Amino acid sequence: MAMTRPLAMLGVDLQRWRSRLFYGALVVALGYLIVMPVWRLQTLAFENDAAGYESQFGRPDIGETLRTTVGLAIASLVIAMVLGTLLAYATSRLPRRVGFLRIIPVLPIVMPSVANVVGWAFLLSPGPGYLNALMRQLPWWDHLDSGPVNVYSSTWIIIITGFGLTSFVYLFVSAGMQNISSEHLEAAQSSGSSQLGVFFKVVLPLLRPSLVYGGGVALLLGLGQFTGPLLLGQNEGMKVLTTEMYRRTSESPVNYAAAAAAASPLVIVGILVVLSQRFLLGNQARFVTHGGKSFAPAGGRSYWAAFFVGLYGFVALVLPLLGVLIVSLSPYWSENLSWDLFTLQNYREMVRTPGVMESVSTSVVTSLAAVAICVPVGLAVATLVVRNRHLTVVRTIADVITALPLGLPAVIFGVGFLLTYTQPPFILYGTKWVIILVYIVLMIPFATRMQMTALISMGNTYSEASAVSGASPLVTSLRVTLPMLKPAVLSAVALMFILLTHEFAASLMVRSATTQVMGTVLYDHWSNGSYTLVAAMAILMSAVTAAGVMVAMLVGGRNVLDNL
Amino acid sequence: MTSKRLAAAVAGGLFAVAALAGCGGSDDAELAGSWDEILEAANEEGEVVIYGTVAPDNLELLKQAFEKEYPEIELTYVRGTDADILPKVEIENQTGQGTADIHMTTDAGWIDRSLDAEYSVEVVGPSFDEEAYDRDASIIEDKWFVTSATVFGLAWNTEKLPEGLADPEDALASELAGGKVGVTNPAGIPTYVDMYRKIDVDFGENYVERLAEIQPRVYDSAVAIGQALASGEIWATPMSSSTVLTEKANGAPVEFVVPEKPFGVPWYSHVLSSSPHPNAAQVLADFLVTPEGQAAISHDFIACLPDIEGTGLGTDLQAQDVPLGDADELSSDAVQAYQDEWEQAFLG
Numbered sequence: 001m002a003m004t005r006p007l008a009m010l011g012v013d014l015q016r017w018r019s020r021l022f023y024g025a026l027v028v029a030l031g032y033l034i035v036m037p038v039w040r041l042q043t044l045a046f047e048n049d050a051a052g053y054e055s056q057f058g059r060p061d062i063g064e065t066l067r068t069t070v071g072l073a074i075a076s077l078v079i080a081m082v083l084g085t086l087l088a089y090a091t092s093r094l095p096r097r098v099g100f101l102r103i104i105p106v107l108p109i110v111m112p113s114v115a116n117v118v119g120w121a122f123l124l125s126p127g128p129g130y131l132n133a134l135m136r137q138l139p140w141w142d143h144l145d146s147g148p149v150n151v152y153s154s155t156w157i158i159i160i161t162g163f164g165l166t167s168f169v170y171l172f173v174s175a176g177m178q179n180i181s182s183e184h185l186e187a188a189q190s191s192g193s194s195q196l197g198v199f200f201k202v203v204l205p206l207l208r209p210s211l212v213y214g215g216g217v218a219l220l221l222g223l224g225q226f227t228g229p230l231l232l233g234q235n236e237g238m239k240v241l242t243t244e245m246y247r248r249t250s251e252s253p254v255n256y257a258a259a260a261a262a263a264s265p266l267v268i269v270g271i272l273v274v275l276s277q278r279f280l281l282g283n284q285a286r287f288v289t290h291g292g293k294s295f296a297p298a299g300g301r302s303y304w305a306a307f308f309v310g311l312y313g314f315v316a317l318v319l320p321l322l323g324v325l326i327v328s329l330s331p332y333w334s335e336n337l338s339w340d341l342f343t344l345q346n347y348r349e350m351v352r353t354p355g356v357m358e359s360v361s362t363s364v365v366t367s368l369a370a371v372a373i374c375v376p377v378g379l380a381v382a383t384l385v386v387r388n389r390h391l392t393v394v395r396t397i398a399d400v401i402t403a404l405p406l407g408l409p410a411v412i413f414g415v416g417f418l419l420t421y422t423q424p425p426f427i428l429y430g431t432k433w434v435i436i437l438v439y440i441v442l443m444i445p446f447a448t449r450m451q452m453t454a455l456i457s458m459g460n461t462y463s464e465a466s467a468v469s470g471a472s473p474l475v476t477s478l479r480v481t482l483p484m485l486k487p488a489v490l491s492a493v494a495l496m497f498i499l500l501t502h503e504f505a506a507s508l509m510v511r512s513a514t515t516q517v518m519g520t521v522l523y524d525h526w527s528n529g530s531y532t533l534v535a536a537m538a539i540l541m542s543a544v545t546a547a548g549v550m551v552a553m554l555v556g557g558r559n560v561l562d563n564l
Numbered sequence: 565m566t567s568k569r570l571a572a573a574v575a576g577g578l579f580a581v582a583a584l585a586g587c588g589g590s591d592d593a594e595l596a597g598s599w600d601e602i603l604e605a606a607n608e609e610g611e612v613v614i615y616g617t618v619a620p621d622n623l624e625l626l627k628q629a630f631e632k633e634y635p636e637i638e639l640t641y642v643r644g645t646d647a648d649i650l651p652k653v654e655i656e657n658q659t660g661q662g663t664a665d666i667h668m669t670t671d672a673g674w675i676d677r678s679l680d681a682e683y684s685v686e687v688v689g690p691s692f693d694e695e696a697y698d699r700d701a702s703i704i705e706d707k708w709f710v711t712s713a714t715v716f717g718l719a720w721n722t723e724k725l726p727e728g729l730a731d732p733e734d735a736l737a738s739e740l741a742g743g744k745v746g747v748t749n750p751a752g753i754p755t756y757v758d759m760y761r762k763i764d765v766d767f768g769e770n771y772v773e774r775l776a777e778i779q780p781r782v783y784d785s786a787v788a789i790g791q792a793l794a795s796g797e798i799w800a801t802p803m804s805s806s807t808v809l810t811e812k813a814n815g816a817p818v819e820f821v822v823p824e825k826p827f828g829v830p831w832y833s834h835v836l837s838s839s840p841h842p843n844a845a846q847v848l849a850d851f852l853v854t855p856e857g858q859a860a861i862s863h864d865f866i867a868c869l870p871d872i873e874g875t876g877l878g879t880d881l882q883a884q885d886v887p888l889g890d891a892d893e894l895s896s897d898a899v900q901a902y903q904d905e906w907e908q909a910f911l912g
Contacts (some may be wrong), residue, residue, distance in 0.1 A: 060904055061912070126743060127797040145724075146744065152781075234749065235781050237911025250752050252650035252674060252896070332816055333795040354627075354640055422659050430661040513615060513642040513652050514663050527784045528620060528643065529791025 037416025052257025079162025084169025119320025176210025224409025378447025414509025689850025
């Protein structure tokens with residue numbers, strides 16, 4: 001008896017050390033993957049007496065670039081906050097019969113951003129833009145030979161960016177909206193308040209936390225905007241920090257130091273937001289929200305709400321897709337449309353064009369590979385954070401590291417990966433691995449957080465029962481935890497796949513000339529001015545994403561997008 | 565047992581994904597001895613990749629012509645501006661992870677700098693010694709060989725501007741102000757810097773400054789300008805590539821004329837030392853300077869051989885007659901300084 005106690009304690013110690021070693025190695029690997037590229041990039045900016053900063057911040061137009069970056073972020077944030085809040089309110093008032101419209105405000109996240117942006121260009125280019133051509137038929141604009149709208153102007157780039165950010169604000173605000181009990185609204189209404197009064201005096205104040213959080217995320221996304229300014233802004237010389245980073249990596253020789261310097265303000269803001277979010281969340285966890293039996297989320301039957309949501313869907317989704325579709329069926333992009341001219345030639349040419357079909361397979365393969373690696377890594381991190389509270393330091397580091405990619409624009413990771421993986425010890429340039437690795441980094445926050453939420457709701461009892469029955473942590477993970485997490489894992493897989501198949505910003509940095517994904521090939525053809533081919537490719541991208549959504553709904557259930 | 569099977573399945577899945585993703589990288593290939601041995605080795609390599617700034621249509625014609633001549637070798641082309649391509653060539657050379665076998669550019673400064681950086685190997689094909697090619701006037705240090713040339717001209721959309729452009733001054737007309745004229749952005753493309761400097765003298769006094777005053781719309785490349793003209797997004801340009809003639813042949817409402825003092829630039833090519841297919845690279849380099857290769861790559865451009873149908877732009881010029889820019893004037897610093905000045909004028 002005297003001998004068995006120390007032996008048993010030794011066994012427990014060994015197990016603890018093994019788990020410490022495993023999680024320690026995991027955090028080191030994640031640190032190398034996520035932090036190292038950003039760290040190397042930023043230290044480079046300081047080398048040679050901060051030559052990178054001198055080069056980037058000594059440019060005559062740097063003031064204008066900074067002003068445009070901040071202006072674009074704030075103005076598009078305002079649009080997104082207003083639209084996102086109104087949409088969240090409208091979807092909470094949807095009649096039951098058209099409840100399916102709830103999905104509409106989320107769909108712009110699913111639609112490939114490059115397809116959306118080129119769609120707007122086809123509609124609102126001052127010359128041959130279809131909507132412009134229609135507007136020029138109106139009596140007060142019939143004297144114009146171009147315009148009246150210029151999609152390449154900063155105003156319209158802001159509006160299009162604002163539309164894109166609306167979905168993100170909507171996600172946060174609608175989640176907050178669902179927590180508002182109908183009692184509050186009914187009380188306000190029975191006290192004589194109008195619909196508008198209820199919205200401004202009751203709903204908005206109750207939504208303040210969601211608005212602050214969603215606004216913070218949308219501001220970060222706005223500061224890191226890349227696709228709109230790159231594709232539309234070049235015609236009139238619009239520059240933001242992310243496009244400056246891209247330009248510095250398109251110089252000969254590549255000026256990594258200046259690109260790093262351009263990234264610095266975004267890195268600082270991103271890290272500050274991630275850390276403050278963690279701090280705020282830590283506080284929030286102490287509060288119980290609602291949980292009483294009497295809670296009833298607000299419902300409604302406002303057909304105006306249905307009309308508003310439908311209108312948003314038409315403008316943000318249908319119109320740009322329509323623009324892309326028409327150009328893809330035309331022999332060349334022109335304001336003069338005719339049924340006789342419609343042709344499928346562009347699709348035939350697209351299939352024949354070198355690199356296009358390869359890019360589809362590269363997108364799918366790299367996305368699947370990244371997802372396949374993200375799920376177990378995300379599960380390990382989620383387990384570390386949720387179930388290993390005794391490893392205080394390691395779990396805090398893991399939590400912050402895996403949140404970092406949410407705070408930094410993808411383009412920063414792209415440049416960091418280009419720098420890191422074109423040098424020893426791991427030269428991966430030109431292989432699919434560099435794309436897979438950057439995709440893993442971009443998706444780690446989703447993989448970790450979605451499984452973390454499921455783990456928290458699962459509780460400890462099952463895994464404790466498994467451990468008491470003698471199963472090792474690995475066996476418990478494989479036979480107990482994973483099967484119970486299946487719905488959350490499937491949702492995460494589906495979402496990550498959809499988001500990755502149309503990833504553009506990071507891919508543009510790390511792709512090589514012959515290892516390309518769909519978005520980067522589309523951009524190359526856009527730069528070459530092959531508009532009809534671009535349109536056909538945008539439809540192809542949207543189709544691949546739509547197929548992803550359908551598979552996601554089949555395996556993850558109809559409400560898979562709600563998990564966003 | 566079940567857990568072992570599950571673990572094996574997870575490991576197997578990850579391995580399969582790794583295999584699917586492919587780590588890339590090729591075995592170190594070497595150049596064979598005689599030309600016949602090179603041809604044989606090229607067939608075994610079975611693949612060749614060219615990066616070029618020439619128009620996509622020309623690269624497609626080249627692919628068809630080359631694969632017809634060498635059916636066992638598949639040609640892959642990558643078209644981009646110098647700003648897209650030069651960093652990639654440099655990274656491939658630096659990492660030793662070559663993708664491209666042949667690279668084609670008009671950047672005189674980069675060509676000059678590359679000679680010291682061992683980016684290229686000597687060309688060995690028999691066609692370089694053909695009398696019609698004139699080796700002495702066509703090859704720099706046995707590495708860079710003149711392949712084609714282009715001149716930039718005046719072009720317009722015939723539906724939007726039926727009266728057309730007679731000379732560069734017409735592109736500055738007030739009715740074209742505010743985004744109806746297209747120009748190229750010289751960012752990262754020294755050839756365009758050279759062009760702006762030349763037309764500032766040859767097209768009339770302070771031409772560039774006056775061009776900036778009408779607030780033209782800015783594009784990344786001359787190819788993109790051709791497409792914008794065809795769509796009616798812009799109405800005219802004083803710096804169109806002759807590729808707009810291909811758009812015209814496809815039915816687009818565009819017209820192109822060469823002005824009295826045009827700006828021209830030759831394309832030079834080289835076989836890269838980081839080439840993963842060194843034999844196929846030599847075969848393609850050789851093919852580029854044959855009549856069949858020239859009919860493809862120089863279609864609607866200026867050929868480096870005489871009497872090639874579909875080339876010449878109505879002149880008797882050969883690519884060797886079009887001088888390469890002055891490398892000293894196109895150093896990185898000089899190009900950056902001009903770029904800043906240009907941005908101030910056109911985008912400021």
